[in-house]
Amino acid sequence: GENVEQHPSTLSVQEGDSAVIKCTYSDSASNYFPWYKQELGKRPQLIIDIRSNVGEKKDQRIAVTLNKTAKHFSLHITETQPEDSAVYFCAAYTREMGSRLTFGEGTQLTVNP
């Protein structure tokens, strides 16, 4: 089955800096890669996703890149703000696994004012 690894587990940056979180996946058949953000005490929510026919996608200050050859994808947050502090989860979808996602272990991002 699919295995998703996420790094780093914790990340601390100064406000205004950029943050990058990386994930690798094992199943070359995976074709959809969402990112979820979970603020403290709240439920995870989708913030951006990318499909395997696209190399990069941007939405304001966040972007996701995908390298299918190397089987890794990354979340980039620019001009970080304190409200970006949260746990971020990457995930991968493989059709052969049914209607399910496989999540990474999560990254605790702290943005220091």
Add this chain to the structure above:
Amino acid sequence: DVKVTQSSRYLVKRTGEKVFLECVQDMDHENMFWYRQDPGLGLRLIYFSYDVKMKEKGDIPEGYSVSREKKERFSLILESASTNQTSMYLCASSLATGGLNEQFFGPGTRLTVL
């Protein structure tokens, strides 16, 4: 807005008790999921269901069962709770195309087994 609700935010049970966690979604989603969230381990899938009365095992089904008698409701059952089942439990739902669609999560139930 999609709304996914869970029956309890906090639950305290004793070892050996039978525990029911309920999840309800109001958007007519076909797929429903139960995850367990533990620090450093991410979101681990326990069971999921893509239709009424259908269920599929996830990565950690041992010690759990599920029930989906109605489309909007998905129940997680701990037949005999154990201390290692102390965790945050998250329910989610999505449209029929499953992983290709956004999963909407409930607020979570923090279960403590004493």
